[in-house]
Amino acid sequence: MTKLYLITGFLGSGKTTFLHKLVRLFPDRRLAIVVNEFGKVGVDGVLLSDLEAELIEINNGSIFCSCRLEQFEEGIASLLTLDEPPELIFVEASGLSDPTAVRSILAQSGKFASLDYAGAICLIDAARFQKVYQTARVCRMQLAVADLVLINKCDLAAPQQLAEIRDTAEAQKPGRPVRETSFGRIEREWISEMERPLPADGPAEIHTRDITLQKLTIQLSGFDLNSVEAFLKMFAGDTYRVKGVLSLPEGVYLADCVGPLVELRPFALTGISPAPELDRLTVLFGNGLPAKKSIRTAIPLFPGRSVSIL
Amino acid sequence: MLPKELLFAALEHKSTPRTPWIPFSGAHSARLKGYTATEFLQDEDKMVECLLEVNRLFKPDGLCCIFDLQVEAEILGCDLLWADDGPPSVASHPLDCDEDEDPVVPCECTIPSAEDGRIPLICRSMRRIKEAIGDTTALYGLITGPLTLASHLRGSNIFMDMFDDDEYVHDLLDFCNKVAFKMADYFIDAGMDVIAVVDPLISQISTAHFEEFIAEPFTALFEHIKSKGAYASFFVCGDATRNIEVMCKTGCHSISVDENVNIQTAKAICDKYSVSIGGNIPLTTIMLHGTQQDNMKYVVDMLDSFEDTTGLIVATGCDMPFGIPFENTIGCMQAAQHPDEVREMIKDYVAEDDDDLSAVELPDYANLKKPLVEAFTLDPATCAACTYMVAAADEAKAAFGDAIDYNVYRYTIKEEIPRFKKMGVPNLPSLYINGELKFKSIIPSREELEAAIRAVM
Numbered sequence: 001m002t003k004l005y006l007i008t009g010f011l012g013s014g015k016t017t018f019l020h021k022l023v024r025l026f027p028d029r030r031l032a033i034v035v036n037e038f039g040k041v042g043v044d045g046v047l048l049s050d051l052e053a054e055l056i057e058i059n060n061g062s063i064f065c066s067c068r069l070e071q072f073e074e075g076i077a078s079l080l081t082l083d084e085p086p087e088l089i090f091v092e093a094s095g096l097s098d099p100t101a102v103r104s105i106l107a108q109s110g111k112f113a114s115l116d117y118a119g120a121i122c123l124i125d126a127a128r129f130q131k132v133y134q135t136a137r138v139c140r141m142q143l144a145v146a147d148l149v150l151i152n153k154c155d156l157a158a159p160q161q162l163a164e165i166r167d168t169a170e171a172q173k174p175g176r177p178v179r180e181t182s183f184g185r186i187e188r189e190w191i192s193e194m195e196r197p198l199p200a201d202g203p204a205e206i207h208t209r210d211i212t213l214q215k216l217t218i219q220l221s222g223f224d225l226n227s228v229e230a231f232l233k234m235f236a237g238d239t240y241r242v243k244g245v246l247s248l249p250e251g252v253y254l255a256d257c258v259g260p261l262v263e264l265r266p267f268a269l270t271g272i273s274p275a276p277e278l279d280r281l282t283v284l285f286g287n288g289l290p291a292k293k294s295i296r297t298a299i300p301l302f303p304g305r306s307v308s309i310l
Numbered sequence: 311m312l313p314k315e316l317l318f319a320a321l322e323h324k325s326t327p328r329t330p331w332i333p334f335s336g337a338h339s340a341r342l343k344g345y346t347a348t349e350f351l352q353d354e355d356k357m358v359e360c361l362l363e364v365n366r367l368f369k370p371d372g373l374c375c376i377f378d379l380q381v382e383a384e385i386l387g388c389d390l391l392w393a394d395d396g397p398p399s400v401a402s403h404p405l406d407c408d409e410d411e412d413p414v415v416p417c418e419c420t421i422p423s424a425e426d427g428r429i430p431l432i433c434r435s436m437r438r439i440k441e442a443i444g445d446t447t448a449l450y451g452l453i454t455g456p457l458t459l460a461s462h463l464r465g466s467n468i469f470m471d472m473f474d475d476d477e478y479v480h481d482l483l484d485f486c487n488k489v490a491f492k493m494a495d496y497f498i499d500a501g502m503d504v505i506a507v508v509d510p511l512i513s514q515i516s517t518a519h520f521e522e523f524i525a526e527p528f529t530a531l532f533e534h535i536k537s538k539g540a541y542a543s544f545f546v547c548g549d550a551t552r553n554i555e556v557m558c559k560t561g562c563h564s565i566s567v568d569e570n571v572n573i574q575t576a577k578a579i580c581d582k583y584s585v586s587i588g589g590n591i592p593l594t595t596i597m598l599h600g601t602q603q604d605n606m607k608y609v610v611d612m613l614d615s616f617e618d619t620t621g622l623i624v625a626t627g628c629d630m631p632f633g634i635p636f637e638n639t640i641g642c643m644q645a646a647q648h649p650d651e652v653r654e655m656i657k658d659y660v661a662e663d664d665d666d667l668s669a670v671e672l673p674d675y676a677n678l679k680k681p682l683v684e685a686f687t688l689d690p691a692t693c694a695a696c697t698y699m700v701a702a703a704d705e706a707k708a709a710f711g712d713a714i715d716y717n718v719y720r721y722t723i724k725e726e727i728p729r730f731k732k733m734g735v736p737n738l739p740s741l742y743i744n745g746e747l748k749f750k751s752i753i754p755s756r757e758e759l760e761a762a763i764r765a766v767m
Contacts, residue, residue: 065419101425137387207426211386211416211463212404288407 008142009123011095011241012258018184032086038094062097122146126157213286222305235294244281313371314448323621331646336377338630346394372448383462385427395632403465433500440501451497455509456486487527506543513548528560549737549751558583568627588623602641609645675745699739
């Protein structure tokens, strides 16, 4: 049997970093990773390509939406029919995905007979949780399906915030394991705390859609490190996430913004295949966040540089 | 002829031995078994139990399995306000945004699947009802019309968009129509014989806007429903008189109207297109507040007002208010199914008019200190047209603040009916400014309403 773990968490909760740490817990096992991103430009796949694992990337939509579901099912089926199928599959769902259908998808009779769904781990960005929980409907759904809640980035949050998150998680599903961590640190015993998921008893939260989620891609040229940071700071606060790899005069950088926190760090392209598309940023937002307007307002403030919204 | 065969014949505009009868018992069904509307709408067993009781007690030729225009909206992210005595109402609009923001057209991947929201529960109930009574009673599945769904998602901005951003309205209606296609599919698969597309807001737009935005999606939707072997019905509430002809041209089998429409006039138009018409027993004055004889008399008088009843369906004007006394609906049923006996029973009956209009004190409209906006509604919590008329007035109140006075009246509250009569309110919903009727059954855009208020300042 192949065990499948779902890793969920809103944009910027630290899923990709966590996955690196998680994979290291199983050095002697055959692993596969399915990574899913909402944007057209996949970045997480690039970041995960150094891991010793079979990698499947599904971009430009959620694997739980009808638009990408078939690709997801085909991906899982292809892994299960390998000569040596993986012992563990980790599925990193898009931060904007609503994973409530995961059990019914994986339990389809006869489709994935050799698959054992072991449960969902939901990562939470401790400092931003209350805000995104209020505004993004999918955040509620991700927490609802979780069998283990990992409150990540605890170093950035106050004790009161952590207590509130615990209360919210406990109220939603009493008795479920909740752990606090930072930098995506995970211990093997936490995984074993996850009980085998049982069918929901009592009326489950009904399945709804978030029609406000939007993504756009912007193409940049003529920026240097300082100006691109200034540019990103002008609108990142009006987004859930901005991500992409930029070729700047100072070198290649990974732009990775979570809400208003802008991060640019050097990025090595060597050995990464296929090479990511450069100078394109995926911008994810929704629920009334005025991202487009903020980007349009920012563009004229950077004369001599070119920004096109694709 | 089985009851459902009778109804199908009427839907095909063929003559029938008697006129078929449909009580649109939505949340009201809950009351038959002592449940709240919320319990009924959220519990499969209770839903089935109540609907079977509707079938037993009211002997409909067609049974309405679900009348809740918030099912799709709930899935698509509208917060709902649940009530004990009526369907839920929409409390938030996910696509509402500031004027200087680009409005969002939802991704097609958010179109509800058969597993979303309350769809599984509703479809399971429908299958059980089909199994129990589907051989004799025709079954109606009601879905939310694209304009009403667009209003739920976008809020009252949609009425402004129709003037300012027609491309967006087309795109949003296209999305909402795709939702309607899917909902029709789910309900037809669950055994519904008739899909009724319920779009109360059709009465609140002009014929020009109907032709620009509505005609094409509805025509495609009805074509789709018919191609799947079901009958297609077009439901509207409010004064849709001006739009009856364009509604007929969308290719539906039937149109259903409430008391705001003169059914004799409407039937004459429908007959030209061989479209049948259902209606229009008044929901509040007759069904909610009247006596059993009032109900019998209304139905008999309506039947007698037609030379030819081919293509006529006796029906309640719209979704029945929760508190209607059961005997009133039974009175309507008796009159529809046994008109000759009932005509004899009520031949000497004269309805009492016990409303004392002298007790109603109207404002001194000629000497108001500041503009007074008054919304006369059926009930903003349950009537979508009223909801959005009141939303428009609420926005104006928010914009003008203390510079204007503002009141909302509800026809479902018996004590308020004399005020409607004294004011001579012709249709619901209507907006009055300083005692003058300014917007009758047409929801004004923000600019129009604010201009009308400024004109009396």
